[in-house]
Amino acid sequence: MEVDAWGKSDHKGEGEGEASKRRNIDSDAEVAVWDRELMWLQMDLEELCTETKAVRKKVLVGEEVGKSVNSDAELTKRTEPEIMMKREAAREIHFEVEGTGKSVKIEADAEWNSGKGEVMRKREGARKRGSKGKGKGKAVNMYYAEKLQRELEKYEEYKKRMEEEFDPNSEEVTDPYAFEARSFEKWWNDVYARTGYGRFEDNTSIPCKRFTFDPAPCGAIKCETLQVFSVKVAELTGGLQWPLDVFGMVALRDTMDFNRNIIFECGRDNCQTLTDENPYLVLTGPVRGVLLCDYVVFEVSLYVRGTSKSDDKELNLLAIKVRSDSCPSASLLIMQSYTSRLSTLGFKLGHIISSVEATISVKVISGPPDGFHGKFFASTDSIEHEILLHNSGDEELHQTGDEISLSRSVVSVESHRKLTVSVRASDGYVTSTGTKDFEPQEKGTSSKEIDIAGLCLLEVTVAWSLIYHS
Template sequence: MDSPGGEVEATRLQKLMEERNNRVLVVEEQKENEEKEKTAAREEFYAKAMKEFRESIEGMGEPKEPYEQFRDHWMELWGEGGHFGDFEDNTAMPPMRFTLCGPRSGCTMDTLQFFYVKVASIDDSLQWPLDVYGFVAVRDVLDRKRNMIFCCDRDNCQTINQQDPYLALTGPTRGVAVSGDPCYFEVKLKLKGTAESEDKDFSLFASTYRPCCPKRMFTSKLSTLEMSFQELFNSVEATISVEVTDGSWPDGFRGEFSASTDNPPDMKVNLLKCVDEKLPAGADGKIQLTRRVVSVELDGFLKVSIIAHCVNVKPKICEAIFAPERCGTSFNSEIEVGSCRMKVTVCWSLFGLGP
């Protein structure tokens, strides 16, 4: 039989255990409530942060494409006050600015010589051939405006195929100067659809050119373009014209006119490629070249080549070589292709800032 003292002790221990368990339950409940409060506070904080973030994005509008960022950059630097005109303006600075002036009127400059622009690859969703229109331009320190390398509108788009993916260059319209300030390549090409509403962006970008990093491959939208160009040093501008002075272009031959310099010796600037046997000459005999402005290093030379092609006949090649001048005019009237006698004229000019 248990003693009364043992029963009292057991009761006291049981009470202590109940009190301990009650304290544990209270502490656990407090911890649970605190955790719920912390969770609610975190959720409220994140909800508020997300709301503020969404409101800031809506205030900014949609993120701008790099091309639009370039436009804003140009407007901020050179659009203020309208001194350089509008962003869409083409250069109004002509070639031959100092041809009739003295050799001290301008200066030689480093320049860019463009050889070709071709479509290196296209998106898998596209199929050759492609109808392309738009422009490829370069902006330099002389006036910050577009100097067109390639330009055609929708109604006169160029059809390119996988075998001949080269754009038909028509520029630059004057020499492209390189200086401490960067040049900018600007490209806006579209694909012509069956209706204008079905046209697609083919290439859209602006890229900075600096001599230390001459990038030549540009991927944008649905294509990758490859540009071939060369930086020339201490150079002058040469404007080329060709005139038929006697006779006529030989029947059955297609004409190809090009210019080259000793830097680089293996590259040429296409001045004209006749798609048929007709030579595009006016009533005055002047041939309508698609390109006519090139750059020449002052200690180098300029070579103008005329090639007559005919099926199953060896091409006829004629060349005229010129030593560059700071100003003035050079000509050669000894080029003959069959009975067709031609005179090549080169107008030399230095460079200068401003109008």
């Protein structure tokens, strides 16, 4: 579970440096290509040198032929004209072969010099392009370095100004939750009032039992919901002492309509007295299931009544986003607390998966003539914590035929688990307990009787509904 307060990343400037790197890589690759071309030309030159050696060998053979002719002339004592003719022929062969060898070498040298020159020119061009790309990369890096330096200078100026303006006694420091809560109304009006969600102070217009009898539209589902088990003033600070006469409001805003779903509300003339032994607020809601999609806003404005209005104190101001863990495999119990200048407010919550809305009502079938008192609870086997639906106290009596007006009647139930309704009843002499289990449904109602032996017979009805988020 994550908690947000009220409140952009700059990705500009990436890409030009990367492009510079790619230009450098391309240039180096091109140089490598021309190095390979140079290697092939060297191999060609070696082949031509081999051919040249072969030609020179032929020259030597020609010279040997000339020598042999001279020997034969001496041995056979041929005539001088014949000898001269053969010697001349040998010389011509020698000069022809030698000339051929020189020609081959000259051609090879010319081809080598031409190829080498082209390769060297292209290598040099590639190096220049690489150097140019690296230069651009350096320019890009310098640009962003200068930009970062300017941003740092601005931050230092801002930090210095904040230090000069810092007030250790300001509400932003002493009670940041209250400081944020005061800006919540402006934020809500800027975001939602202009888009057709009504006024900031509007309560939700979506009722419970929405699809108990009417067909659910496409999109109505068993969804994740937020269960509120209890809200209490866990700790006092700032000189406050028990008991406290508390008034004000606690409301939830979900993404179904972003309006208030009130779970506690008392006027100044109708305060609830909290003590150290019983610091729990008497919850009267929610009036419908609370959708836990993305987040739920807890809006709290609680005050302590003084001897006059001018003596009233802010007990706790809060406007906080409570986010869910994404897609848990099982329902979760969640404990959250928020400390203000004068108190710590504690919430016991449940993240209920694959849930349906259950609206509970109780009717007295029979009971003692003078009536009875009772405490009514609901619980689920997915999270074993009871939800107090109603406490009649010592002054409220329930008699035969009464429809008991429960303080809160809507709970969320995991669809593949069970709902348990229990009653602890007393007539002042006898105290007994009775329970009934209900299997969750997607629509319709379930009714069962709870027979509290020797005291009363109650009929408990549960109206089931899916939750629709358009």
